[in-house]
Amino acid sequence: xxxxxxxxxxxxxxxxxxxxxxxxxxxxxxxxxxxxxxxxxxxxxxxxxxxxxxxxxxxxxxxxxxxxxxxxxxxxxxxxxxxxxxxxxxxxxxxxxxxxxxxxxxxxxxxxxxxxxxxxxxxxxxxxxxxxxxxxxxxxxxxxxxxxxxxxxxxxxxxxxxxxxxxxxxxxxxxxxxxxxxxxxxxxxxxxxxxxxxxxxxxxxxxxxxxxxxxxxxxxxxxxxxxxxxxxxxxxxxxxxxxxxxxxxxxxxxxxxxxxxxxxxxxxxxxxxxxxxxxxxxxxxxxxxxxxxxxxxxxxxxxxxxxxxxxxxxxxxxxxxxxxxxxxxxxxxxxxxxxxxx
Amino acid sequence: xxxxxxxxxxxxxxxxxxxxxxxxxxxxxxxxxxxxxxxxxxxxxxxxxxxxxxxxxxxxxxxxxxxxxxxxxxxxxxxxxxxxxxxxxxxxxxxxxxxxxxxxxxxxxxxxxxxxxxxxxxxxxxxxxxxxxxxxxxxxxxxxxxxxxxxxxxxxxxxxxxxxxxxxxxxxxxxxxxxxxxxxxxxxxxxxxxxxxxxxxxxxxxxxxxxxxxxxxxxxxxxxxxxxxxxxxxxxxxxxxxxxxxxxxxxxxxxxxxxxxxxxxxxxxxxxxxxxxxxxxxxxxxxxxxxxxxxxxxxxxxxxxxxxxxxxxxxxxxxxxxxxxxxxxxxxxxxxxxxxxx
Numbered sequence: 001x002x003x004x005x006x007x008x009x010x011x012x013x014x015x016x017x018x019x020x021x022x023x024x025x026x027x028x029x030x031x032x033x034x035x036x037x038x039x040x041x042x043x044x045x046x047x048x049x050x051x052x053x054x055x056x057x058x059x060x061x062x063x064x065x066x067x068x069x070x071x072x073x074x075x076x077x078x079x080x081x082x083x084x085x086x087x088x089x090x091x092x093x094x095x096x097x098x099x100x101x102x103x104x105x106x107x108x109x110x111x112x113x114x115x116x117x118x119x120x121x122x123x124x125x126x127x128x129x130x131x132x133x134x135x136x137x138x139x140x141x142x143x144x145x146x147x148x149x150x151x152x153x154x155x156x157x158x159x160x161x162x163x164x165x166x167x168x169x170x171x172x173x174x175x176x177x178x179x180x181x182x183x184x185x186x187x188x189x190x191x192x193x194x195x196x197x198x199x200x201x202x203x204x205x206x207x208x209x210x211x212x213x214x215x216x217x218x219x220x221x222x223x224x225x226x227x228x229x230x231x232x233x234x235x236x237x238x239x240x241x242x243x244x245x246x247x248x249x250x251x252x253x254x255x256x257x258x259x260x261x262x263x264x265x266x267x268x269x270x271x272x273x274x275x276x277x278x279x280x281x282x283x284x285x286x287x288x289x290x291x292x293x294x295x296x297x298x299x300x301x302x303x304x305x306x307x308x309x310x311x312x313x314x315x316x317x318x319x320x321x322x323x324x325x326x327x328x329x330x331x332x333x334x335x336x337x338x339x340x341x342x
Numbered sequence: 343x344x345x346x347x348x349x350x351x352x353x354x355x356x357x358x359x360x361x362x363x364x365x366x367x368x369x370x371x372x373x374x375x376x377x378x379x380x381x382x383x384x385x386x387x388x389x390x391x392x393x394x395x396x397x398x399x400x401x402x403x404x405x406x407x408x409x410x411x412x413x414x415x416x417x418x419x420x421x422x423x424x425x426x427x428x429x430x431x432x433x434x435x436x437x438x439x440x441x442x443x444x445x446x447x448x449x450x451x452x453x454x455x456x457x458x459x460x461x462x463x464x465x466x467x468x469x470x471x472x473x474x475x476x477x478x479x480x481x482x483x484x485x486x487x488x489x490x491x492x493x494x495x496x497x498x499x500x501x502x503x504x505x506x507x508x509x510x511x512x513x514x515x516x517x518x519x520x521x522x523x524x525x526x527x528x529x530x531x532x533x534x535x536x537x538x539x540x541x542x543x544x545x546x547x548x549x550x551x552x553x554x555x556x557x558x559x560x561x562x563x564x565x566x567x568x569x570x571x572x573x574x575x576x577x578x579x580x581x582x583x584x585x586x587x588x589x590x591x592x593x594x595x596x597x598x599x600x601x602x603x604x605x606x607x608x609x610x611x612x613x614x615x616x617x618x619x620x621x622x623x624x625x626x627x628x629x630x631x632x633x634x635x636x637x638x639x640x641x642x643x644x645x646x647x648x649x650x651x652x653x654x655x656x657x658x659x660x661x662x663x664x665x666x667x668x669x670x671x672x673x674x675x676x677x678x679x680x681x682x683x684x
Contacts, residue, residue, distance in 0.1 A: 136553030147542075147665055148550035149558065151672055164669055173554075173665050175672035200489075207592040208490035211478030212515075215584035216491065222578075236564075236578045237672045242557035249591040250549040323489055323515050327506055330493055330517035330579045 001072040001166065006064060006090060007031060008039075010048040011103055012077030014143035015133075018172040019073070020055040022165075028060045029067035036060040052143045068093040073101070073166055076119065080106030080280075083115055087122035100126055101152070101163055103133045105187035106280065107287040112294075114184040128156065131163050132180045134187040134239040136246035145171045151239045153177035175238065182234030185225045189302075190244040191281030192288050193217035194255040196305045197248045199315050201256075202263015213301060214248055220299040224288070227295035255281035268309050285309050300325060343414040343508065348406060348432060349373060350381075352390040353445055354419030356485035357475075360514045361415070362397040364507075370402045371409035378402040394485045410435040415443070415508055418461065422448030422622075425457055429464030442468055443494070443505055445475045447529035448622065449629040454636075456526040470498065473505050474522045476529040476581040478588035487513045493581045495519035517580065524576030527567045531644075532586040533623030534630050535559035536597040538647045539590045541657050543598075544605015555643060556590050562641040566630070569637035597623035610651050627651050642667060 003019050005012040008028035016026045028039060032047075039045060039060035043053050061067035068074065074094065078086045083104055094100070100123070104115045113121075120127045135150030142148050152167065152174055154160040160176040168174045177183055193213065200209045221244075222235040234240055247253055258279045261271040268282065289306040292299040304322050307313035345361050347354040350370035358368045370381060374389075381387060381402035385395050403409035410416065416436065420428040425446055436442070442465070446457045455463075462469045477492030484490050494509065494516055496502040502518040510516045519525055535555065542551045563586075564577040576582055589595055600621045603613040610624065631648040634641040646664050649655035 136550055136557070138548070138550055141548040141550045146546075146548040146551060147554070147661060148548075149554035157671075168669055170662065170665050173667075173669075175670060177672045204488075206480070206483040206488040206490075207588055208478050208480055208483045209488060211584045211588035211592070212489070212491035212580060214587050215478070215578075215580050218578065218583070233673055236557075236560065236583075238554060238557050241560070241578075241583060242553045245556050245587060245591070246549055246553035249587070250553070319489060320512065323512050325515075327510055327515075328517060329499075330519045331575055 003073040014139035136242040182230030186240035198256040198259020356481035478584035524572030528582035540598040540601020
C-alpha cells in the first residue's frame with residue numbers, strides 16, 4: 001500500500017521504518033522547502049531524526065497534494081498546536097477511501113478536545129476511517145529497530161486491524177483497541193504526572209513516593225477517563241501505564257526537568273524563562289484540571305500540581321496536603337462510587 | 343496499643359516508626375542473642391537498619407514470649423524461607439485476640455502457598471485476625487520518614503481498617519483492600535518481571551522495551567491473579583503496579599542485577615557463583631511458571647524468563663519469540679477470553 005506521513009517530525013519519520021519494513025511505499029512531507037530535496041538526496045531527516053538513514057522505499061514529497069496522491073494510509077503527526085492547520089491542508093487532497101492515523105498526543109487548549117475530535121471537525125466524513133496510535137515509544141528507538149510496543153485504537157476494530165497489520169513488525173509489536181478515547185487521554189495526561197514526579201524527586205522525596213505517584217496518578221487518570229466514556233482497562237495498558245512509566249522514568253524529559261527545578265526551589269516562570277523550552281505538561285495540567293471539574297472527578301494529584309504550577313503553591317505544602325487526605329479504600333475515593341481500575 | 347514485630351529485619355524495624363508515631367508501644371524481637379541488649383542501649387538495629395535511631399517507645403524483647411505478652415498487634419516480618427518456623431515460635435504465645443499482619447513477600451517453593459496461607463496453616467484460628475501489607479516500600483525510606491504509600495488487605499475490611507489506623511501517618515499513607523490474594527501475588531511475582539527488565543536492559547533493548555515489559559508484565563500477573571481468585575483491579579494498584587515500578591526502576595535490586603548480567607552474556611549459575619547473593623526472583627520465576635501451568639494462564643513473559651533462567655535459552659531468542667507472538671487485541675490473549683485488567 002501507499003502511505004503518507006504528514007508532517008515528518010521525529011515520530012512521523014520513525015513510523016516510516018515499520019511501514020517500509022512491511023513493504024509499503026512511504027512519502028514524507030514537511031513544510032520546510034529544503035526538506036524534500038535534502039531528504040531525497042540523503043534519506044535522512046537531519047532536523048528531527050539525525051543519524052537514521054531510512055529505507056529506500058521512503059521518499060519525500062514537495063507538497064501535501066503530492067504526498068497524498070493515491071495514498072491508502074495517511075499518518076497525521078504534527079505537534080498538537082499545529083493539528084487544525086495540518087488538517088485543513090490535508091482535507092482538500094485526502095483520497096476518499098484513505099485510512100487516517102493520528103499519532104499526536106495532547107489536548108487542544110481552551111476547547112479541551114482530543115486530537116481525533118479536532119481531526120473529525122476539520123476533515124468531514126473521516127470519523128469512520130480514523131484511528132489513533134499511542135504507547136511507550138521514544139521515536140529514536142523505534143527508528144533504530146529496538147523492540148517496542150504500542151496500541152492502535154479505533155471504534156471499528158477492522159480499521160484498527162488494518163493499521164496493526166501495516167505497522168507490526170518483529171520489532172514493533174502493535175496491539176489493537178476499540179477505545180480511542182482512553183488511548184488519547186492517557187497520552188495527553190501522562191506529562192502532568194511526569195511533572196509531579198519531577199517535583200517529588202526535586203524535593204528528595206525518594207523512590208517510594210515516586211512509585212506511589214505513578215500508581216495513584218494512573219488511578220486518577222482512569223477515573224477521569226471513565227467519566228469521559230473511556231474503558232478503564234485501557235489505562236492499565238501500554239498507552240496509559242506504559243507511556244506514563246516511560247515518561248516518568250526514562251531519559252530526562254522536559255516535563256520531568258521542569259518538575260525537578262520546581263522541587264528544588266525555582267518557580268515555573270523562572271524555569272521557562274531560563275530554558276526557553278515548551279513543556280507540554282504545563283498546559284496539560286490546566287486542561288486536566290478543567291476536565292476534572294467539568295466531569296466532577298476527584299483528581300488530587302492533578303489538583304496539587306495545578307496549584308503548584310498556576311497558583312504558586314509551595315510544593316512541600318502540596319505534598320503534605322496530598323498525604324493527609326482522608327484514609328480510603330484502594331479502589332475508591334471519598335465522595336465517589338467504587339470505580340473499576342481506580 | 344501494644345505492638346510486637348517478629349523478627350526485626352529491615353522492613354519490620356522500619357514499620358516500628360509509623361506504629362510508634364501513632365503512639366503505640368512497640369517491641370522488637372530477633373533470634374540473635376545480642377540484639378535485645380544492643381538495641382535497648384542504642385535504639386538502632388545496626389545489622390538491618392544502620393543509621394536509624396528509633397523512637398523511645400520502641401524496645402527489644404529477649405524472647406518471642408516477652409515480645410508477644412499482651413500484644414494487640416503482631417507484625418510477622420521474616421524472610422519467606424523462615425516463615426513456617428517463625429509461625430511455630432509465635433503460635434504458642436500469641437494472645438487469642440491479637441491481630442496479625444504479614445509483611446513478607448513471596449511464595450513457598452514446592453507448595454506455591456502464599457505467605458498468609460502458610461500462617462493460617464501454622465497458627466490455628468488466626469485466619470479471621472490476619473491481614474497482609476504490601477506496596478512500593480523501600481524500608482530505609484519509610485524508616486527515615488520519607489513519603490510512602492502501601493496497601494493493607496484482609497477479607498474482613500474491619501480488620502484492614504484497624505491496621506490502616508495503626509500504621510497511617512502523614513508520611514505513610516495506607517490504603518485498605520479486601521483482596522489479600524491479589525496483594526500477595528503482586529508482591530511475590532514482581533521480582534520475576536524485574537529480572538526480565540534487567541535482561542532487556544542488559545541486551546541494550548532500550549526504554550520502550552522496558553516500559554512495554556512492565557506493562558505487559560502487570561497484564562499477565564493480573565491474568566494469573568484472576569485465575570487464583572484475586573480481584574484484577576488490585577494489580578493496577580500500589581501492591582501490583584506500584585511495587586513493580588519501584589522494583590524495576592529504583593536502585594539496582596539483586597533481581598535487576600541478575601537480569602543485567604544475563605543480558606550481557608553471563609549464565610545465571612555464573613552470576614550466582616560470582617556474587618553469592620540470593621535472588622528472590624529466581625525461585626519466584628519457577629513458582630510463577632508452575633502456577634501459570636496449574637491455572638492454565640498464558641504468561642508469555644514469565645515463560646521466556648523461566649526458559650532463560652532454567653533451560654539456558656538465549657535471551658535474544660527469548661526476546662524474538664516474545665515479539666513474534668500472534669497479534670492480539672490489548673485486552674485479550676490468543677486462546678483465552680477477554681479478561682478485565684489484562
